[in-house]
Amino acid sequence: MAEAEEKNNSCGTICLKYLLFVxxxxxxxxxxxxMAVGIWTLVDKSDYISLLSSSTYMIAAFIxxxxxxxxMFTGILGCCATIREQRALLLVFCVLLLIIFLLEITAGILAYVYYQECFPLCYQLNAELRADLKERMVENYQQPGQEHITRAIDRLQQDLKCCGSNSSADWRDGAWIQTPGADRRLVPDSCCKTPTDHCGLRDHPSNIYKVEGGCISKLEEFILQHLLILGSVGLGIAFIQIVGMIFTCCLYRSLKEEIY
Structure with a gap:
């Protein structure tokens, strides 16, 4: 009995348990x-998403x-399996880690292959996205029943420091700019570097944001930067999973040897 207890408390097993718990x-x-990034995307960036006709970014957030x-569920299962030293739970945990790892690798490979094969089509879709965003900005801004679009456009131009879809010249065709309500403004006040009432009367570069490519290029840059961050985090998690699978297998084998 004492010998069995000594085996169960062997240094190797204890170290493996602590490493696996960490x-x-x-x-x-x-x-x-x-999960927090996904929720943040839906809550904090919902205004940006509302300007896009594609539901891709909304779906990505839910994913x-x-x-x-x-x-998180897998992590909790792993903690329970480690603390209770249940070999069956350890096996389930290891299998879940392997499945998640394979899904991550498969998704990454498919995304790379898809991007390479559809590059000309993606360029076409990008042009359609630009036209769609311009249409929303010039036709829906400050229009009745479009308050959420107006709020989203103002926030987009201030947060990303840009003006217009492709350039500030887009606002010349804007439905609101051509109405008396614009009060002779050339661009919305949200285009101004220092927003004040009627600051949009002057569209000089010293007063408003003049960015090459307009807000759509800044939005694309914003999205790509976040995708790069998510990709890096994904690779880091995948590496951690490999380490976790190694620790799990070692602990599983150690417990098996102690039983026999």
Missing amino acids: FNLLFWLAGGAV LIGAGAVV
């Missing part, structure tokens, strides 16, 4: 971070939330 804690936190929830 891994699970980090994995759980990573899942929480991924992030779902993936984060799965990772």
Whole structure:
């Protein structure tokens, strides 16, 4: 009995348990971070998303939330399996880690292949996105029943420091600019570097944001930067998963040897 207890408390097993517990804690936190990014995208950036006709970014946010929830659940399962030293739970945990890892790798490969094959089509879709955003900005801004679009455009131009879809000249065709309500403004006040009432009367570069490519280029840059960050985080999590699978297998084998 004493000998069995000594085996169960062997230094190797204890070290593996602590290492695996730390891994699970980090994995759980990573899942929480991924879920938080998805929720933040839906809540804080919902104005940006409302300007896009495509639902891709909304779907991507929901995928992030779902993936984060799965990772958090897996992390909790791993903690329970480690603390209770249940080999069956450890096996389930290891299998879940392997499945998540394979899904991450598959998604990355498919995304790269899809991007390479559809580059000409993507360029065409990008042109359509530009035209669509311009249409929303010039036709819906400050129009009755379009308050959410107006708020989204003002926030977009201030946050990303830009003016107009492709350039500030887009506003010359704006439905609101051509009405008495614009009060001789050339651009919305949200285009100004220092927004004040009627500051849009002057569209000189010293007064408004004149960015090459307009707000659509800044929005694309914003999205690409966040995709790069998410990609880097994904690679980091994938590396952590490999370490976790190694620790899990070692602990599983150690417990098996102690039973026999």
